Amino acid sequence: MGTVESLLLGFSVALQPDVLWYAFLGCLVGTIVGVLPGIGPLSGISILLPATFGLDTTKSVVMLAGIYYGSQYGGSTTSILMRIPGEAASVMTCIDGYAMAQKGRAGAALCIAAVGSWVAGTFGVLMLTLIAPPLATFALRFGPPEYTALLVLGLVFLAYMSSTSLPRTLLMASVGLLLGTIGIDNMTGHFRYSFDIPELGDGIGIVPVAVGLFGLGEILSTPSANMLRTVIAPKLRQLLPSRLEWRESVMPIARGSLLGFLVGLTPGSAHIISSFLSYAVERRLSKHPEQFGKGAVAGVAGPESANNAASTGAFVPMLALGLPTGPITAVLIAALMIHGVPPGPTLVNEHPDVFWGFVASMYVGNLMLLALNLPLVGIFVNVLRIPYGYLYPLVIMFCIVGVYEVNHSIIDVWIMLIMGVLGYGLRKFGLDPAPLVLGLVIAPTFEMSLRQSLIMSNGNWTIFVQRPIAAVLLAVCAGLLALAALSLVRARKDWRSKLAEAEGGEGG
Amino acid sequence: MIIRTDHIAGGVFVALGLGVLALSGDLPIGTLSFPGAGMMPKLVTGLMILFGLLLIVRAGESAPLADLRWGDLPHAARIVAITAVAIALYQPLGFVLTMVLLLFALTFGAERRHALAAAAFSIGVVALTYLLFTVVLKTPLEPGVLGF
Numbered sequence: 001m002g003t004v005e006s007l008l009l010g011f012s013v014a015l016q017p018d019v020l021w022y023a024f025l026g027c028l029v030g031t032i033v034g035v036l037p038g039i040g041p042l043s044g045i046s047i048l049l050p051a052t053f054g055l056d057t058t059k060s061v062v063m064l065a066g067i068y069y070g071s072q073y074g075g076s077t078t079s080i081l082m083r084i085p086g087e088a089a090s091v092m093t094c095i096d097g098y099a100m101a102q103k104g105r106a107g108a109a110l111c112i113a114a115v116g117s118w119v120a121g122t123f124g125v126l127m128l129t130l131i132a133p134p135l136a137t138f139a140l141r142f143g144p145p146e147y148t149a150l151l152v153l154g155l156v157f158l159a160y161m162s163s164t165s166l167p168r169t170l171l172m173a174s175v176g177l178l179l180g181t182i183g184i185d186n187m188t189g190h191f192r193y194s195f196d197i198p199e200l201g202d203g204i205g206i207v208p209v210a211v212g213l214f215g216l217g218e219i220l221s222t223p224s225a226n227m228l229r230t231v232i233a234p235k236l237r238q239l240l241p242s243r244l245e246w247r248e249s250v251m252p253i254a255r256g257s258l259l260g261f262l263v264g265l266t267p268g269s270a271h272i273i274s275s276f277l278s279y280a281v282e283r284r285l286s287k288h289p290e291q292f293g294k295g296a297v298a299g300v301a302g303p304e305s306a307n308n309a310a311s312t313g314a315f316v317p318m319l320a321l322g323l324p325t326g327p328i329t330a331v332l333i334a335a336l337m338i339h340g341v342p343p344g345p346t347l348v349n350e351h352p353d354v355f356w357g358f359v360a361s362m363y364v365g366n367l368m369l370l371a372l373n374l375p376l377v378g379i380f381v382n383v384l385r386i387p388y389g390y391l392y393p394l395v396i397m398f399c400i401v402g403v404y405e406v407n408h409s410i411i412d413v414w415i416m417l418i419m420g421v422l423g424y425g426l427r428k429f430g431l432d433p434a435p436l437v438l439g440l441v442i443a444p445t446f447e448m449s450l451r452q453s454l455i456m457s458n459g460n461w462t463i464f465v466q467r468p469i470a471a472v473l474l475a476v477c478a479g480l481l482a483l484a485a486l487s488l489v490r491a492r493k494d495w496r497s498k499l500a501e502a503e504g505g506e507g508g
Numbered sequence: 509m510i511i512r513t514d515h516i517a518g519g520v521f522v523a524l525g526l527g528v529l530a531l532s533g534d535l536p537i538g539t540l541s542f543p544g545a546g547m548m549p550k551l552v553t554g555l556m557i558l559f560g561l562l563l564i565v566r567a568g569e570s571a572p573l574a575d576l577r578w579g580d581l582p583h584a585a586r587i588v589a590i591t592a593v594a595i596a597l598y599q600p601l602g603f604v605l606t607m608v609l610l611l612f613a614l615t616f617g618a619e620r621r622h623a624l625a626a627a628a629f630s631i632g633v634v635a636l637t638y639l640l641f642t643v644v645l646k647t648p649l650e651p652g653v654l655g656f
């Protein structure tokens with residue numbers, strides 16, 4: 001079946017009324033999650049995961065993915081109107097978006113952000129349509145050594161791209177990998193670190209760890225006294241940008257879409273990194289760099305397009321290779337696994353309705369988000385009127401219910417609480433919890449492929465350099481580590497340290 | 509010597525790693541041609557200790573420990589304590605009672621909101637959530653002593 005026929009099959013699934021309804025629900029919840037500071041897409045998806053158990057696979061993944069890319073749209077609203085990044089990927093939009101709002105151009109900034117997000121999101125889905133199936137076919141050649149090398153590359157790339165230092169990221173990834181070894185060893189049946197608690201025999205779940213670290217951890221780190229807000233709602237007629245503003249946003253949207261998609265393919269917080277990179281690129285290319293920080297249209301159009309394209313790009317390795325590039329795609333993989341559909345090279349051929357239905361739903365979802373985010377912006381902004389003192393107890397309630405409903409295990413809820421406290425501690429000491437979740441997710445695959453590789457080669461480590469694909473992947477790892485070591489020796493500030501400073505400064 | 513945040517963070521993970529190694533005594537490493545159940549945990553624990561030590565060595569780049577602000581700790585501790593009680597009560601009391609108590613304790617106890625407003629919020633939100641899960645999403649919630 002060709003791409004066009006497959007896509008038509010996808011649309012026949014995605015345009016069914018009930019699938020459309022769940023896509024709409026995901027986009028709506030995602031927008032609200034993006035608008036609300038303190039609740040990111042990861043906690044939103046994790047909390048709502050149990051609510052998808054009664055649905056079929058396509059509806060579940062369509063709804064959960066809608067929350068992810070919907071949050072990228074919603075995140076711009078608070079950034080532009082209140083200089084509060086509703087979502088970490090919107091930190092850069094705060095700078096020029098808020099400056100535009102202060103000049104009375106809030107509506108235009110919101111419109112450019114929404115249109116840019118739509119163009120980038122649609123471009124991302126188009127690329128996903130074209131790239132994912134051939135990549136999945138190529139990945140069928142992967143055996144255990146190639147998967148081991150690919151996962152090592154993923155971790156090294158994550159550490160290299162991280163805004164915190166290489167040892168900090170790898171330390172957190174090691175903790176995640178260690179947590180991932182808890183439970184029964186699949187190859188020998190040994191119990192590892194389960195302390196006679198039967199529930200730990202199955203290992204530690206992704207959901208309690210992700211909800212604890214990102215949902216509860218964020219709440220513990222946010223004192224309610226600091227959450228006083230003034231809410232401004234722009235009027236509908238103020239939403240139209242001028243002809244000059246449109247002209248100034250065309251190229252940044254195009255560049256942001258391409259850059260965001262490419263960054264989205266790599267491991268790490270791609271949707272966050274892409275918006276920082278896009279801002280830097282736009283300032284570098286601008287004929288008037290002095291306008292950046294004072295309301296430059298390109299400073300809104302570029303980053304907002306980039307973060308949406310990146311969130312779509314992240315679906316390529318997830319769907320084609322079964323590899324999570326970040327904690328959000330990890331939870332989406334968990335959702336597919338719960339429904340008995342493992343993502344990876346076989347997904348396209350064995351479950352074409354799920355794969356193509358999901359891809360087609362993203363075309364529709366991006367249109368829905370455009371329709372939702374422009375006319376209804378005034379309504380979404382009103383969500384921010386809920387006092388934080390009432391909002392966070394609600395989130396804690398959903399955290400408990402969400403985690404408990406996955407396995408009906410109270411141990412999971414205790415793990416969530418422990419992870420919440422750990423997340424609070426990690427934030428205090430400047431350690432990013434995202435690599436921990438990624439380590440936890442890849443631990444079983446990594447361990448299995450490493451051990452299978454060694455068994456295949458009768459204990460010969462050179463198997464990883466004898467097979468061409470694995471050797472190339474490991475060579476890229478070595479190159480990245482050498483580059484990181486070089487920047488350590490030179491102790492020079494590169495874009496990653498600037499990113500860390502900007503993130504710290506914005507408190508995002 | 510100024511104690512810095514990375515001294516503490518690195519030290520905690522080194523100590524954790526040593527503790528894990530002490531607990532891993534009975535896990536067989538196996539051989540290279542047939543790795544055992546202990547290979548992966550010991551390998552990543554070794555890496556964790558290594559990166560913890562690197563953090564300590566390069567701690568000069570981090571902020572002094574004395575600069576850490578702990579003003580949010582009492583609020584965080586209250587939330588953790590209330591949440592822990594709610595988790596302990598969740599299975600015996602069920603969703604409805606536990607969540608009404610949790611929301612009331614957080615809004616009235618931790619946030620000092622007016623008692624009537626806190627009670628109305630707690631009961632209203634729990635009732636709506638119960639209906640959302642059981643009627644709309646067809647996902648039954650923990651029944652507990654009330655039987656629903």
